[in-house]
Amino acid sequence: MNAFDRYRFDLQGFIVLRGVLDPDEVRRAARAFEWALEETPRQDRHTKKSGEIRLENLLAWGPDVVRLLDHPAVIDVLRDVVDEGFRLDHAYALWHPQGAGQIGLHGGGPTPAGGAFYTCANGRIRTGLTAVGWALVDPPPAGGGFMVVPGSHKAALEFPPEDEERVRAELAVAVPLNAGDAVVFTEAVMHGALPWAGDAPRMALFFKYAPGWAAWGGRPSALLRYTHANWHVPEGLTKRQRLILEPPYAHSRAPVL
Numbered sequence: 676m677n678a679f680d681r682y683r684f685d686l687q688g689f690i691v692l693r694g695v696l697d698p699d700e701v702r703r704a705a706r707a708f709e710w711a712l713e714e715t716p717r718q719d720r721h722t723k724k725s726g727e728i729r730l731e732n733l734l735a736w737g738p739d740v741v742r743l744l745d746h747p748a749v750i751d752v753l754r755d756v757v758d759e760g761f762r763l764d765h766a767y768a769l770w771h772p773q774g775a776g777q778i779g780l781h782g783g784g785p786t787p788a789g790g791a792f793y794t795c796a797n798g799r800i801r802t803g804l805t806a807v808g809w810a811l812v813d814p815p816p817a818g819g820g821f822m823v824v825p826g827s828h829k830a831a832l833e834f835p836p837e838d839e840e841r842v843r844a845e846l847a848v849a850v851p852l853n854a855g856d857a858v859v860f861t862e863a864v865m866h867g868a869l870p871w872a873g874d875a876p877r878m879a880l881f882f883k884y885a886p887g888w889a890a891w892g893g894r895p896s897a898l899l900r901y902t903h904a905n906w907h908v909p910e911g912l913t914k915r916q917r918l919i920l921e922p923p924y925a926h927s928r929a930p931v932l
């Protein structure tokens with residue numbers, strides 16, 4: 676990251692990377708998503724009343740999605756804000772028809788939730804669980820998708836839960852992401868999502884990373900995080916991708932180059 680982007684991430688708790696994927700790369704990733712919607716067995720499709728479908732076996736979707744795991748644009752940011760030896764903790768995809776996808780504000784404040792810490796000392800940012808959200812569909816004019824309270828990862832006071840409506844109306848900002856954009860955010864920043872207000876369903880992919888020595892999820896490795904019948908490690912991963920999928924440990928952890 677350049678100095679400006681590092682400053683921006685520290686100040687706001689997130690950064691939007693515009694146009695990382697070109698239209699053809701977006702089309703191919705969206706096709707893989709559609710394939711997964713068809714092929715994922717019912718017991719592995721997490722469907723909500725709102726119509727939201729959440730799928731978790733992204734690494735089985737083929738090269739057009741697997742390559743996002745260590746896309747050079749996000750590696751650059753993750754090395755700077757998480758750790759040089761970061762790892763994938765878990766990953767999932769969200770499909771939202773019109774009206775679905777609202778997520779209440781969470782994170783922020785002086786008490787980091789679980790492994791979502793944030794520090795910046797001696798010029799070095801360190802974050803715990805850190806998300807990369809990829810948009811495969813343009814945002815509808817009426818809005819929907821990621822929202823954030825910029826700077827809230829450094830809040831010194833607790834969030835007043837009875838004022839969630841006010842925080843949302845006065846402090847949260849919607850972050851419209853075009854197809855091919857990625858947002859990188861620390862899970863320590865207060866964030867959530869607005870209901871999707873478009874005819875074309877939202878398709879978003881989330882890869883969540885942790886320092887190499889840490890696990891946020893309840894399983895020791897991203898490969899095991901969502902163990903189920905059809906989970907498998909795809910053939911043909913690069914050495915770097917395998918490194919990012921290694922379980923958490925500190926001693927002699929190799930940097931992700």
Ligand SMILES: O=C(O)CCC(=O)C(=O)O
Pocket residue numbers: 769776778806808820821822866867868881
């Ligand atoms: O749907 C979104 O964009 C927000 C996702 C979210 O809240 C999270 O990843 O913790």
